[in-house]
Amino acid sequence: MISRAYQHPLNSSRVPPGETLLDVSGITLRFGGITALDDVSFRVTQGHVHAVIGPNGAGKSSLLNCLSGLYRPQQGSATLHTRAGGAEGNGSPEAAPTTTHDLVRMKPHRIAALGVARSFQNIELFRHLTVLDNLMLGRHVRMRHRLLPSLAWYGPARRQEIEHRELVEEVIDLLQIQAVRHTPVGALAYGYQKRVELGRALCLQPALLLLDEPMAGMNAEEKEDMARYILDVHELAGVTVMLIEHDMNVVMDISNRVSVLDFGALIADGTPAEVSSHPDVIKAYLGEELSA
Numbered sequence: 001m002i003s004r005a006y007q008h009p010l011n012s013s014r015v016p017p018g019e020t021l022l023d024v025s026g027i028t029l030r031f032g033g034i035t036a037l038d039d040v041s042f043r044v045t046q047g048h049v050h051a052v053i054g055p056n057g058a059g060k061s062s063l064l065n066c067l068s069g070l071y072r073p074q075q076g077s078a079t080l081h082t083r084a085g086g087a088e089g090n091g092s093p094e095a096a097p098t099t100t101h102d103l104v105r106m107k108p109h110r111i112a113a114l115g116v117a118r119s120f121q122n123i124e125l126f127r128h129l130t131v132l133d134n135l136m137l138g139r140h141v142r143m144r145h146r147l148l149p150s151l152a153w154y155g156p157a158r159r160q161e162i163e164h165r166e167l168v169e170e171v172i173d174l175l176q177i178q179a180v181r182h183t184p185v186g187a188l189a190y191g192y193q194k195r196v197e198l199g200r201a202l203c204l205q206p207a208l209l210l211l212d213e214p215m216a217g218m219n220a221e222e223k224e225d226m227a228r229y230i231l232d233v234h235e236l237a238g239v240t241v242m243l244i245e246h247d248m249n250v251v252m253d254i255s256n257r258v259s260v261l262d263f264g265a266l267i268a269d270g271t272p273a274e275v276s277s278h279p280d281v282i283k284a285y286l287g288e289e290l291s292a
């Protein structure tokens with residue numbers, strides 16, 4: 001369980017667990033003659049780890065890019081549900097009014113401000129900055145900039161900085177990166193860098209965390225560690241996670257639900273058990289790996 005009393009909720013979604021958080025509907029994305037996503041629809045439930053799998057070129061990264069505003073699909077919608085209150089909100093989430101936001105019509109910074117955080121397939125950190133500085137930068141979306149007090153390092157700006165720092169320290173604790181907090185990211189082992197990237201996304205206090213192959217390039221031990229941290233983020237912090245992953249054993253172990261893409265189309269969507277026995281999935285992707 002939680003190793004210390006955390007003061008700041010890392011999950012900013014107030015949608016009750018079990019309800020729909022994200023409704024992906026009929027997304028079609030084309031690049032010239034290539035259809036990267038073909039009428040893709042599925043739902044992500046609040047409180048789930050939701051995996052998206054599929055062979056190389058199936059459209060997984062394109063899908064995440066549509067959800068984070070980097071690609072604009074020609075058709076379809078991705079409706080994020082939010083409840084009033086946010087990360088520090090009071091009162092019953094059930095009683096709070098629901099608002100919907102179509103992510104595919106929004107700019108990346110607006111999507112980030114709603115709490116949709118993502119990590120990338122290739123590490124996108126500032127290598128010469130320390131772990132702590134990289135994590136503090138992850139807070140920028142939540143910071144209220146006020147130029148004058150910030151320059152004077154005075155009053156509200158100072159209090160705000162201290163609060164941000166407290167939250168960042170809690171993320172450091174959750175991901176167990178205390179020992180390297182003052183180390184430049186570029187000097188860290190690959191597994192640690194990926195963990196810092198996860199930490200930076202968490203510092204946004206996400207409503208939805210999008211992870212693009214968080215275990216790519218890791219050895220078995222690093223993968224096991226990362227799987228454990230993703231589960232902690234999910235179980236201890238209550239954050240809904242949508243992840244792309246190639247390692248089927250990991251996906252089956254940590255996911256509540258799995259959506260399978262093949263040539264841009266959704267060919268299966270269900271629990272890990274349902275998906276792993278689906279004939280189209282076995283044919284398209286999993287093959288002997290799962291039938292063995």
Ligand SMILES: Nc1ncnc2c1ncn2[C@@H]1O[C@H](COP(=O)(O)OP(=O)(O)OP(=O)(O)O)[C@@H](O)[C@H]1O
Nearest residue numbers: 031034035036054055056057058059060061062063
């Ligand atoms: N910016 C782009 N311009 C042109 N084609 C693209 C672009 N991004 C993706 N594609 C194409 O869209 C298809 C889906 O690519 P995508 O990277 O989403 O697949 P993926 O499932 O994430 O693959 P991988 O597992 O190899 O990362 C591929 O045919 C790819 O070449």
